[in-house]
Amino acid sequence: MTVKTTLSFTDRHHQFLSEKVGQGLFATQSAAVAAALEQMMQDEQERDVALSALAQEIRARMETPREAFIDQDDAFAAARRTIGSARDV
Structure with missing residues (x-):
């Protein structure tokens, strides 16, 4: 179905x-x-x-017990090693 309407635009x-x-x-x-x-x-x-998926991920992470948390140094260790190796080349 098509509906006729009037719209106004700037010159641009x-x-x-x-x-x-x-x-x-x-x-x-x-x-x-x-x-x-x-x-x-x-x-x-x-x-x-995207917002729904993000909210779902936040809820899931909030239910993660503290003992399952990963230390930030451990979490980024592999990335730091990769960056360090790349700089050595």
Whole structure:
């Protein structure tokens, strides 16, 4: 279903839309705006998924008992060795 609406743009935005249509990237200015909205919707969905995964990881880590924690020196030891070896070359 298509809905007609009226939108207002700054001169800069209108010029950009007109250029993209003129370059053949979009059939119409409406198609360009629709593509931008689709991208915004996709970005929002991806952000929601990422935030949900992050929240889930934080919850899981909060349930980790203290005795299972890894000392920061141990956690980064392998990386430090790799960096040290690379510097020696």
